[in-house]
Amino acid sequence: PGGAHETDVIIIGAGPCGLFAVFELGLLGVKTHLIDIQAKPGGQAAELYPEKPILDIPAIKSITGEQLTKQLLEQIEPFGGKFHMNEMAVSLDNTPDGKWSIATDMGTTVTAPVIVIAAGGGSFQPKKPPIPGVEDFEGKSVFYAVRERSAFEGKNLVIAGGGDSALDWTLNLQPIAKSITLVHRRPDFRAAPDSVEKMHALANEQKIDFEVAQITGLKGINGQISAVSVENEKDGAYDIPCDTLLAFYGLTMKLGPIAEFGLNLTENRIEVDTEKFETSVPGIFCIGDMAAYPGKLKLILSGFHEAALMSHGAFHYVFPDRKLKFQHTTSAKGLQAQLGG
Ligand code: FAD
Secondary structure: OOEEEEOOEEEEOOOHHHHHHHHHHHHOOOOEEEEEOOOOOOHHHHHOOOOOEEOOEOOEOOEEHHHHHHHHHHHHHHHOOEEEEOOOEEEEEEOOOOOEEEEEOOOEEEEEOEEEEOOOOOEEEEOOOOOOOHHHHEOOOEEOOOOOHHHHOOOEEEEEOOEHHHHHHHHHHOOOOOEEEEEEOOOOOEOOHHHHHHHHHHHHOOOOEEEEOEEEEEEEEOOEEEEEEEEEOOOEEEEEEOOEEEEOOOEEEEOHHHHHOOOOEEOOEEEOOOOOOEOOOOOEEEOHHHEEOOOOOOOHHHHHHHHHHHHHHHHHHHOOOOOOOOOOOOOOHHHHHHHOO
């Protein structure tokens, strides 16, 4: 993270529509950078239903959210879009030479003549755990996401939650943390069975602790926790000493900072035309679930179509002096060499 970058088009959101936009823009010779607050691309398909079959992607009988993401990444790979993952696009500015600049919460800036908002239902944001007084410790010793793994090296960690994030980070941080106690209110998990098995194996080897308990409070001063207070039927109330709590209680989607970008909104979505999918501000486009226009369907296939039309509009900002030459991929020799067709 960090640094100043320049490109042709900045895509906010690496969900299915943002990913396919890399392809459609790439066909026209337009370079892209993508920004997403999530650790991995794929948006809702990767985060909310990775294992569910999607049955309405044209010409594909059935494909899971995870596999769709993988295949999109393979398809766009030749165009070399640069990913800034784990970063939230927080502000939009004009540059003196008439371009746009997006800054992220991790200190990265990207400048380009065009912005494409493919932010879906908004940015995924962690749900707060219902622990009294948790605000006093947030961002200091209580975290709801891992932005940099190395920040947890040598820590005495309590990890709370029963989904994939809690399990994945228990397994992933175990080699570098000083100690890990996984706390979940029930003995069963909503996570991949393989991860659950691996977690139990680590607990049997006493490399981590696993406690079935409800978190009731935090102990500590000046933002630094010293223990997590828990209780369960068997042992009553007790404290687990630690210096860091990672709580994974699920995600919600919020429009977030994009609401402040000065674009015309309808019910928290961004108004666009249906010719180019451009917003009320020239040079800023919006595609996918975030786009609002009469008859909009929140479907992946609609977002793919929107990406194609947006690309033709964006081209003229990126190359104001060039004429767009429309080509089919079946007959474009240069593209075939690049895409391996
Ligand atoms: P998203 O997939 O929502 O991705 C947007 C990305 O933008 C996210 O990763 C988010 O973190 C990121 N983002 C937002 N704001 C910021 C910011 N400020 N900074 C950084 N990153 C940001 N559709 C179908 O066509 N067929 C189906 O069968 C189907 N089944 C579904 C089942 C479920 C359970 C759900 C929830 C949805 C389903 N959908 C289906 C809908 C489909 O998932 C969406 O239409 C699609 O994901 C929209 O893609 P998108 O790229 O517009 O946005």
